[in-house]
Amino acid sequence: MKVLIVGYGRMGHEVEAALVARGHKITARVDRSPGLGDATEISSQMLQSCEAAIEFSLPEGILGNLSSYAAAGLPAVVGTTGWDAQRDEARKLVEGQNSSLVYGSNFSLGAHLFFHLVGEAAGLLKDLPEYDVFVTEWHHKLKKDSPSGTALTTAQRILAALPRKTTVVTERLDRPVEPHELHVASVRGGTIPGIHQVLLDSDADTIEITHTARNRSGFALGSVLAAEWLVRTKRKGFLSVDEFAREFFSAAGRKV
Ligand SMILES: NC(=O)c1ccc[n+]([C@@H]2O[C@H](COP(=O)([O-])OP(=O)(O)OC[C@H]3O[C@@H](n4cnc5c(N)ncnc54)[C@H](O)[C@@H]3O)[C@@H](O)[C@H]2O)c1
Numbered sequence: 001m002k003v004l005i006v007g008y009g010r011m012g013h014e015v016e017a018a019l020v021a022r023g024h025k026i027t028a029r030v031d032r033s034p035g036l037g038d039a040t041e042i043s044s045q046m047l048q049s050c051e052a053a054i055e056f057s058l059p060e061g062i063l064g065n066l067s068s069y070a071a072a073g074l075p076a077v078v079g080t081t082g083w084d085a086q087r088d089e090a091r092k093l094v095e096g097q098n099s100s101l102v103y104g105s106n107f108s109l110g111a112h113l114f115f116h117l118v119g120e121a122a123g124l125l126k127d128l129p130e131y132d133v134f135v136t137e138w139h140h141k142l143k144k145d146s147p148s149g150t151a152l153t154t155a156q157r158i159l160a161a162l163p164r165k166t167t168v169v170t171e172r173l174d175r176p177v178e179p180h181e182l183h184v185a186s187v188r189g190g191t192i193p194g195i196h197q198v199l200l201d202s203d204a205d206t207i208e209i210t211h212t213a214r215n216r217s218g219f220a221l222g223s224v225l226a227a228e229w230l231v232r233t234k235r236k237g238f239l240s241v242d243e244f245a246r247e248f249f250s251a252a253g254r255k256v
Contacts (some may be wrong), residue, residue, distance in 0.1 A: 001230055004050040004074075005029045005244040006065055007057030008037040011079060014220035015054050022224055027201035032057070052227040056219075059083040062146065066090050071096040075230040078103045081149050083134040091238040100230050104241025105149025107222030112195070112245035114211035115157050118198050121209060122161035130202040133158055134177075135184040146170075150196055152210075157186050158198070191253075192201045 001024045005012050006033035019026055023244050027050040029037035039046070042065060047053075051073045055065060059082040069076040070093045079103060083090070087103075094101045106112075134159070137151040147170050155168045165182045177183050194213040199206055213219070226244045229235070 001008065001052060001228060002027050002050045003227060004046055004053040006053055006055035007031060007044065007080065009056070009219070010054065011056030011216060011219065012037075014216045015056060016222055017052075017118050018217065018220040018224045019242055022228075032061075042068050044072070047074055050074070051231050052076065054079075054081055054223050054227055056223070061087075062086065062213045063093065065091060069101065069118045070094050070099040073097060073099050075227065076109075077099045077101075077230065079105075081105045082145050094238040097244050098236055100234075101238045102226045102230060102237070102239045102241055102244050104244075105153065106219070107209075107226060107241055108213060108218035109222050109225070109245060109248065110113050110218050111211050111213075112242070112249070114196065114209065115153060116210055118154055119157040119161045121198070121207070122158040122165075124165075125162055125200060130201075130204070131162070131200050132200065132202070133162065133200050134182065136187065136195075136199070137184070137188075137196045138187045138192050139146070140191045141189050142148060145189060146188065147184050148194065148196070150194065151186065154196055154198060155182055158182055174191075191225070192228060207233070226237070 001021055003024055004027050005015055008029040016026055027153055028043050028046050030039050031191045033042050034040055036139035047068060054070050054077045056079040059080055062080055062083045063086055063118060086209060122133060135151055135154055137148050139148060159165055166180045169183045193215055197208060197210045199208055229244055
C-alpha cells in the first residue's frame, strides 16, 4: 500500500515505523511545521500518488485536510482528537463525495478488547447493586484534552450496559457521588502514554480492569490495519474506529 502520512509528530513517526514493518511504502510526510516533514501542505500530486492517507495531526484546520481527501476520493484514517464539534461537517464532506474515512480517539485494538471486557463486566452488575463502578485515566503532562476520548468511550460502554448509571460526571466532585452518576477522574503528569482503569467496587472486594498503553505503537499499528481494511474492502462512508474493530474481531471469530 502507498500511504501519505499527515502530521509528522510523535504519532506520525510511529505510523511510519508501523507502515515500514508491514511492508508499505510512504509516499510523503506532511507537517505544517516547516522542516519536520517533506512538505507543509498536502498537494494534489500527493493525493494522486497514494492509496490511503493516515493523519495524526492537531484539530485546528482539520476540515481542510479532510475535504482534500474526500475530493480526491482517497481513503483516510484520522486519529487526531479534539474535533468532535466538527464531526457533522466532516461527515457531510465525506458522504457528499462518496469517499471513505475512519476516525476515532483510540486505534489500539488492545483498547477495543478493554472496551468489550468493560461492557461485559458492567452488564453483569445489573443484579448486583452492591457494586459501584467508576473510571480513572492517567496521561502524560503534555496531553491537551481531559478527560481522554478513550475514557469517555469507556464511560459510554458502561452506561450502555448498566441501566442504573445514566450520567457521566467528569469534573471534581466536592459532594457525594449520586447512585446514577458514573465518575470519571483524570490525572496528568510525567510521560504516561495512557492508563485507563475501571473499578467495580463493593464492601467485599474490588475488581479492576486496566488497559495500560506501554507506548504509542499500538495506536499506530491499529491505524495501519484500519487503512489496510479500507483499501482491501473498498468500504465507503464516514466510519467510526468501533466499526473497524468490530469487523476486525468478528473476522477472527470474535464478537466485540
Ligand atoms: N486515535 C488515537 O489512537 C490516538 C493516539 C495517540 C494520539 N492521538 C492524537 O493524535 C494527535 C497527534 O498526536 P501526537 O502525539 O503525534 O502530537 P504531536 O504534537 O507530536 O504531533 C502533531 C503534529 O501535527 C502537525 N500538524 C498540526 N496540524 C496540522 C495540519 N493541519 N496538517 C499537517 N500537520 C499538522 C504538528 O505540526 C505536529 O508536528 C493528537 O490529536 C492526539 O490526541 C490519537
